[in-house]
Each structure stands twice: as structure tokens, then as C-alpha cells.
Amino acid sequence: MNLPPLIQSFVLHFGEMGSRWGINRTVGQIYALLYVSAEPLCADQIVDALGVSRSNVSMGLRELQTWNLVVLRHIPGDRRDFFTAPDDIWQILRTLAEERKKREVDPTLSMLRELLMQQPGSAEERFAQSRLMEMNGLIEQLTNWYDDVKRLDTERLAMLLSLGSKVTKLLDAKDRIVSIGRKRKGQT
Amino acid sequence: MNLPPLIQSFVLHFGEMGSRWGINRTVGQIYALLYVSAEPLCADQIVDALGVSRSNVSMGLRELQTWNLVVLRHIPGDRRDFFTAPDDIWQILRTLAEERKKREVDPTLSMLRELLMQQPGSAEERFAQSRLMEMNGLIEQLTNWYDDVKRLDTERLAMLLSLGSKVTKLLDAKDRIVSIGRKRKGQT
DNA sequence: CTGAATTTTCAGAAATTTCTGAAATTACTG
DNA sequence: CAGTAATTTCAGAAATTTCTGAAAATTCAG
Numbered sequence: 001m002n003l004p005p006l007i008q009s010f011v012l013h014f015g016e017m018g019s020r021w022g023i024n025r026t027v028g029q030i031y032a033l034l035y036v037s038a039e040p041l042c043a044d045q046i047v048d049a050l051g052v053s054r055s056n057v058s059m060g061l062r063e064l065q066t067w068n069l070v071v072l073r074h075i076p077g078d079r080r081d082f083f084t085a086p087d088d089i090w091q092i093l094r095t096l097a098e099e100r101k102k103r104e105v106d107p108t109l110s111m112l113r114e115l116l117m118q119q120p121g122s123a124e125e126r127f128a129q130s131r132l133m134e135m136n137g138l139i140e141q142l143t144n145w146y147d148d149v150k151r152l153d154t155e156r157l158a159m160l161l162s163l164g165s166k167v168t169k170l171l172d173a174k175d176r177i178v179s180i181g182r183k184r185k186g187q188t
Numbered sequence: 189m190n191l192p193p194l195i196q197s198f199v200l201h202f203g204e205m206g207s208r209w210g211i212n213r214t215v216g217q218i219y220a221l222l223y224v225s226a227e228p229l230c231a232d233q234i235v236d237a238l239g240v241s242r243s244n245v246s247m248g249l250r251e252l253q254t255w256n257l258v259v260l261r262h263i264p265g266d267r268r269d270f271f272t273a274p275d276d277i278w279q280i281l282r283t284l285a286e287e288r289k290k291r292e293v294d295p296t297l298s299m300l301r302e303l304l305m306q307q308p309g310s311a312e313e314r315f316a317q318s319r320l321m322e323m324n325g326l327i328e329q330l331t332n333w334y335d336d337v338k339r340l341d342t343e344r345l346a347m348l349l350s351l352g353s354k355v356t357k358l359l360d361a362k363d364r365i366v367s368i369g370r371k372r373k374g375q376t
Numbered sequence: 377c378t379g380a381a382t383t384t385t386c387a388g389a390a391a392t393t394t395c396t397g398a399a400a401t402t403a404c405t406g
Numbered sequence: 407c408a409g410t411a412a413t414t415t416c417a418g419a420a421a422t423t424t425c426t427g428a429a430a431a432t433t434c435a436g
Contacts, residue, residue, distance in 0.1 A: 006303055006313045010320065013299045019422095020210040020292055024394060035323075036316035043413075053396045058414060079404060079411065089322045104208055111201045115194050125194045128224035132198065134277045135223075141349050148352030156356040161329050164336030167355050168344040207392095212424060231383075241426045246384060267381065267434065 001051045007036055011050070022103070026052055027060045031069060031085065035092075040073045040082035067099050090154045097150065105143060112136040189239045195224055199238070210291070214240055215248045219257060219273065228261045228270035255287050278342045285338065293331060300324040 001008060011032040018028025029050050034041060041049075046057045061083060064070040069092065073082040086092055112132050120126040152160065189196060199220040206216025217238050222229060229237075234245045249271060252258040257280065261270040274280055300320050308314040340348065 004310055004313050004316075006306055006308065007316050009299070009303055010316065013296065017292065017296060022208040026394080036319045038312070038315045055397075055414075055416090056395055059395085062414085081413080089326050093326065104205065108201065108205065111197070115197055118194055120194065122192055124226070125192050127226045128192075128195050128198065131224045138277050138281065141346065145349040145352050148354075152353050152356060156353075158329065160353070160355050161333040163355060164333050165340050165344075165348070166336075167348050167351060168340060170358060214425080243384075243386090243427075244425055247425085250384085269383080 001049070003033075003049050007033070010036060023063070024060075026050070026056050027063050030057065030060045031064055034070060034083055035085040037084070040075075040084040042080040042082050044080075068095050069099075088154075090157070094150060097146070101143070101146065105139060109136070109139055109143070112139070189237070191221075191237050195221070198224060211251070212248075214238070214244050215251050218245065218248045219252055222258060222271055223273040225272070228263075228272040230268040230270050232268075256283050257287075276342075278345070282338060285334070289331070289334065293327060297324070297327055297331070300327070 001011075003011060011029045014032035015025040015029040018025055018031075021028075029052075030046055033046060033049055043054065043057050043061065046061075047054050050057070061070065064083075065072070069085065070083050071086060073084060075082055086095075112135060115132055116129060116136060118125075118129075120129055149157065149160065189199075191199060199217045202220035203213040203217040206213055206219075209216075217240075218234055221234060221237055231242065231245050231249065234249075235242050238245070249258065249269075252271075253260070257273065258271050259274060261272060263270055274283075300323060303320055304317060304324060306313075306317075308317055337345065337348065
């Protein structure tokens with residue numbers, strides 16, 4: 001590996017981290033390298049920087065493309081493919097969330113729905129289905145929230161984050177008002 | 189594997205999914221099985237249900253314990269250890285979030301902070317640091333939100349989720365009011 | 377204590393994943 | 407087109423992870 005020490009540390013960390021997610025070390029390293037590079041890089045530059053085989057880089061870039069995490073660029077008068085990570089880190093976050101949902105959450109949801117359609121054949125299965133229902137409900141709540149929030153522009157999303165749990169104070173206030181309204185009408 | 193078909197499907201799915209996260213197939217299967225079982229199970233019951241070796245189950249249970257995802261139970265007059273998943277799925281979600289943060293986010297944050305302390309040795313490193321700052325800032329926003337929200341009780345958390353992006357409408361209203369206030373005082 | 381029941385450990389076997397080099401394919405230039 | 411540059415494919419090598427069986431350790435009843 002042939003990189004300035006600071007960049008090397010970052011790249012190595014992402015390589016290790018990658019294996020905790022579903023991606024392999026090389027893919028993690030390639031992405032880290034593209035992320036901190038000012039200019040787009042071509043495959044051979046990545047080979048030199050990381051010291052892995054050309055074919056490994058080719059496969060890694062292909063995987064990053066299936067994740068939509070990498071942008072293919074061309075330099076006029078140059079036949080090679082160049083790659084970058086998007087500039088906007090919020091966009092990267094959105095892509096990551098979307099792809100992970102597609103790969104992890106959606107298949108789980110359809111599995112749950114399928115199993116919940118089945119007629120339970122025993123008390124054990126009936127109990128299991130009640131647990132699957134709880135899981136299905138939780139995931140639906142989370143994905144509904146996500147589907148709603150992901151449409152926000154970045155400024156509003158950041159706002160929503162900075163507000164955090166304070167949101168619930170507004171809700172409490174609303175609840176109190178509603179409850180007072182009910183009391184006036186004599187409904188508990 | 190010796191399980192009712194519905195439960196077997198669920199267990200197998202979780203086994204596969206497990207490998208997409210940092211856990212292995214057996215650990216995923218054990219957890220799925222405990223999750224859908226009405227009663228606590230002992231290691232040998234898990235061995236029979238999943239058809240894996242006793243030692244593998246022992247290691248899997250130990251890993252689940254380090255994740256705090258599993259509760260050890262004792263039955264009076266029985267020397268064996270019995271295990272369950274917590275009843276409350278929201279609690280499971282909280283534990284999962286906390287442990288994943290501990291293992292994935294926290295080490296990344298300290299790596300970033302360490303690298304941001306270093307004096308850049310070149311223009312490349314200086315650019316890289318600017319990218320690390322963006323990443324650090326994003327992760328801090330997300331973890332601050334998480335640290336705030338995780339303290340909410342389940343009812344309020346569910347409220348917050350169901351509100352979703354509507355929160356920002358309240359914020360917009362607030363902003364309009366503030367901006368009118370400013371105009372009255374003649375400050376843009 | 378003794379000994380049986382239970383759990384854990386761990387060396388190495390088995391399975392899986394990652395990576396490479398060579399060959400094939402594709403894409404472009406002149 | 408012919409030729410070359412660039413990329414992809416893929417069989418098998420290398421590395422890593424997972425799993426097992428046997429042995430060791432622990433726990434507890436009598």
C-alpha cells in the first residue's frame with residue numbers, strides 16, 4: 001500500500017469496518033480512497049495505491065456501482081474509466097440507507113408477510129406468528145418513518161435531527177390541549 | 189434441522205441475514221429460534237432444533253450474551269441454563285442499536301477525531317482532512333439525535349416515528365413567525 | 377470429597393469468501 | 407478493419423471464518 005499516512009489510516013479502518021458490514025476489505029478500502037481523493041481515480045491508480053490486483057479492483061468497483069455509491073467519470077481524450085464518490089455526504093448517506101433497506105429490510109418484510117399468511121399448524125406456530133406480527137409491526141413503523149423522512153431536503157433533515165426528542169414536547173402540549181378539549185365536552 | 193415449517197423458514201432467513209450483518213449463520217438461527225419460542229430453551233434443545241454441534245451452540249449463546257440480546261434464565265430444580273429473547277421488541281431494537289453503535293460508530297468516530305488532530309503533510313492530506321471533517325460532522329449529528337431520542341419511552345418514540353417529516357411543518361411555521369418578528373424589528 | 381451433569385475451550389477440519397493471474401472480451405484509434 | 411488499450415471474467419489459490427469433536431473445566435448433589 002502506497003499512500004500518505006493519514007489517508008492510509010483512514011483506508012485501513014474502512015477496510016476493517018467493511019467486513020462488519022456485508023462488504024469485503026478491498027471494497028471498503030476502494031471506497032475510502034475515492035472518498036478522500038480530490039480527483040477521480042482510474043483503476044490503475046487504485047491498484048497502485050492499495051497494492052491489490054487489477055482484477056480485484058475491477059470487481060470492487062463493480063460492486064460499488066451496484067450499490068450506487070460511486071460515480072463513473074470520463075476525462076476528454078482519455079479512454080480509461082475514472083471513479084469518484086459523490087461530493088455530498090448527505091447524498092451518500094441516503095444512498096447507503098436506501099441500498100441497505102433494499103437488501104436487508106425489504107426481503108425480511110416479505111418473508112414475514114408470507115409467513116403471516118400461513119395457517120398455523122400448531123400452538124407453537126401460532127405463538128411464533130404472534131412474534132412475527134410484532135416484528136412486522138415494528139419494521140413497518142420504522143420504514144414508514146424512513147420513507148417519509150427520506151423525502152426531506154437536506155436542510156430540513158438536519159433540522160429534524162437537531163430537534164431530536166424535543167418533538168415530543170410539542171406532542172405532549174398538543175395532547176394536553178386535546179385532553180382539555182375533551183374534558184370540556186365531558187369525555188374523560 | 190427439526191422444526192415446524194413456519195418456524196424453520198424464519199430461522200433459516202435469519203441465518204442468511206445474519207451473514208449480511210457481522211454475525212454468523214448459527215448465531216442468527218439461534219436468535220431467531222429464541223425469539224419465536226414461547227418458553228426459554230436450553231442448549232440441548234437448540235442443538236436438536238438446529239442440528240448443529242453442542243459446542244457451536246455454546247459459542248453462539250456466548251456471542252449473543254456479549255450483545256446483551258439474550259436473557260439467561262434458571263428453572264428451579266434444573267441445573268441447566270435456559271435462554272430467552274426479551275419479550276419487548278422495542279427493547280430488542282434499542283439493544284441492537286446500542287451495540288451496533290458501540291462496535292461500528294464509536295471506533296470510527298475516534299479514528300476520525302484522531303486523524304483530524306494530525307498536521308497534514310501535503311495538499312492531498314489537507315483535502316482528505318476536509319472530507320473527514322464532513323464525515324465526522326455527519327456522524328455527530330446522527331449520534332446526537334440518537335442519544336437524544338433513545339431516552340424516550342416507547343410510547344413517545346412511536347409517536348415521534350408516526351409524526352415523521354410532519355415535524356418540519358411545525359418548524360417551518362416557527363421559522364415564518366420568527367422571520368415576521370424580525371421584519372417588524374427591521375432586521376431583514 | 378466423589379462423581380455425574382453441564383458448559384466451555386480449542387486444535388484442526390470443513391466451508392466459505394476473497395483474491396489473483398491468465399485469458400477473454402470490449403471499446404476505441406488510426 | 408487491424409491493432410492496442412482497457413476492462414472483465416473466471417478457475418483455482420490463498421486467506422479467513424465457521425464448525426466440530428474431544429478433552430478440559432466448572433458446577434452442584436449426595
